[in-house]
Amino acid sequence: MKFVRIIFALAAAFGFLALIPGLFVEAGGGSSPVIAGPEYYYGFTALALVFQLIFVMIAFDPDRYHPLIPIAILEKLSFFLPVTILYAQDRVAMGPVFYGAMIDGLFMLLFALAWWLSRKAGQAS
Template identity: 75%
Template sequence: MKSVRIIFALAAAWGFLALVPGLFGEAGARPEYYYGFIGLALVFQLIFVMIAIDPVRYRPLVPIAILEKLAFFLPVTWLYWQGRVAMGAVFFGAMVDGLFMLLFALAWFLGRPRSRPGKAG
């Protein structure tokens, strides 16, 4: 469980470091979308903290955390392939999310319940 704790603690730390400065940036033409995205992403960092604190209890949230990472990684990757996103901060952030997505899947695997000898299931 230690590796699961580390993965989610690192994801939360990275997320806070990457997202909080965005609260002080330019929101663009649709500030409600911009700040809504930042706010929702910051809330998810708290979920990562919860998982890091008690991975066994919050294991059912891990697949949702994987989807959270996929929700940014996939569209940015697709937009990059279409030439609509440049290789820069947004692209780099999406690639980090893709890495954490894979690490979360590893954490899901590592955190699976172990069957006891002599027990069915």
């Protein structure tokens, strides 16, 4: 279960570090980009931040929150897959959004591995 704890703790830490600055993009003034559809942008960011709390819960008690791991996998897939498709259609450039989606894809695979390994560990008990 140590692997599960580490993966989910890393995912939560990365998520907080990547998402929180996005809440202050407009407040930066000057060269800050204008956000089209701010309700979608901030809604996405807030929801993603809430999921970081779920990752923290899983990291603290993987046995208890094991049923949430497949949902966490879907959370990562929900950003990775659309961005990958949009990139293939030349609708997303290789840049911060693309790289963020690739990191989510990596965490998605690590979450799946953590779920599989923790499932096998639960059967051995």
